[in-house]
Amino acid sequence: MVTANQFDYVIAGGGLQGSLLAFAISRLQPSAQVLLVEKQSQFCGNHTWSFHRSDLSDTTWEWFSELVDRQWDGYHVELGGVTRHIPIGYGSIFSDRLNQKLQTLRDNSDNLTTLSGSVRQLEERSLSLDTGERINGTAVLDCRGLRQGNSSMPRSGFQKFVGLEVELEEDWIADTPCLMDDRVEQTDGFRFIYTLPLTARRLLVEDTRFSNSRALNRDACREVISRYLKERGFANYRVVREETGCLPMPYQRGSLPSQMSVGYRGGFFHPATGYSIPLVANLANQIASSAAADAAMVIAEYRNRMRFQTTFSLWLNRLLFQLVTPTQRLQIFRRFYSKLPAETIQRFYALQFTATDAARIFLGRPPMGLTPLRFLQSFREKPCPAFPT
Ligand SMILES: Cc1cc2nc3c(=O)[nH]c(=O)nc-3n(C[C@H](O)[C@H](O)[C@H](O)COP(=O)(O)OP(=O)(O)OC[C@H]3O[C@@H](n4cnc5c(N)ncnc54)[C@H](O)[C@@H]3O)c2cc1C
Incomplete structure (x- = not known):
């Protein structure tokens, strides 16, 4: 239950897009009243979100950089027996830290309100919750992520992975991320290992496949990761976190999203890489740089520009x-x-x-x-x- 009934921005869904929007608006329009509604007990889920520094415009970077937990000057790939260093800055955001930052923002300002609840329906200027409560906003933004079990889902391949965050007993062999290492058995599509050295001894290591099927055997992935680490001299490690994903890589347009849908639901993701940050962060910046009443126009223009x-x-x-x-x-x-x-x-x-x-x-x-x-x-x-x- 919220005491106010009218907000400048009402955001349905506190995942990546919703959280970045709330954060950007708080920085760029500190007097705007924002309501963020999330059905899970905490915002942002359980992810490490990475991006290329060049994905973000300079104006986006001004607020986005506050959220970045780790940065590297470049990364490398190991493909076909050849190592290539790519001198493009790379960085990561940890979802639990983004969740904490949002809570701090909410606790220290009068402008951000958060609500734990499930959104049933969105309309142009209001949304209703499963409880029947109705809340009004000048801009009501749908950030509820990938629609589950949608039969009109476009035809698609999949980027699927299991990632283990591990604590090693010795320093990892590289101090830059490796975005693709194809020195693994090529089964279930194109397969590679992704490594992100979060600290000298803390590593996120993922077994990833570009596959035609959604099915993913997590035990088999853990096994491949274990072998990969062992072959590099890291037989002993402690798993501190695990994440898994199956990101659609569509090759057909889906049905037209509604005007105020943003984030994944609104088609703001890179169809060929699965990364969302390039789009959702810059879109959050543009929405937050305009009046709430202009949000629909800003979204439509952005969508047209990336056609x-x-x-x-x-x-x-x-x-x-x-x-x-x-x-x-x-x-x-x-x-x-x-x-x-x-x-x-x-x-x-x-x-x-x-x-x-x-x-x-x-x-x-x-x-x-x-x-x-x-x-x-x-x-x-x-x-x-x-x-x-
Ligand atoms: C393990 C993993 C790792 C990834 N790594 C990267 C990466 O490195 N870089 C990158 O750019 N992308 C990455 N992605 C992709 C990225 O996470 C998604 O594309 C992105 O989260 C989409 O953002 P979103 O806000 O649209 O949806 P989500 O982040 O999925 O957020 C949707 C939110 O809406 C909430 N919600 C849903 N329905 C309701 C309702 N009825 N009422 C209230 N709340 C509701 C959900 O609980 C959720 O919190 C990764 C994905 C996964 C799964």
């Missing part, structure tokens, strides 16, 4: 998940990281690539057997081809 990049990314996913075999999938990533300049890679991750970048990303791919007829056939309604794994 070309989104369409091309969906097309890339079609190529990855419908038109090439898992072996060729691996070659696509090897080529991406061995041939493309760092500037193209950075614009690609930020979903700000140009038509020239798109041509560069595509030209020279190994589309064996990718005839125009095969491409057209891929649009027909049929399930993903079952490639041997």
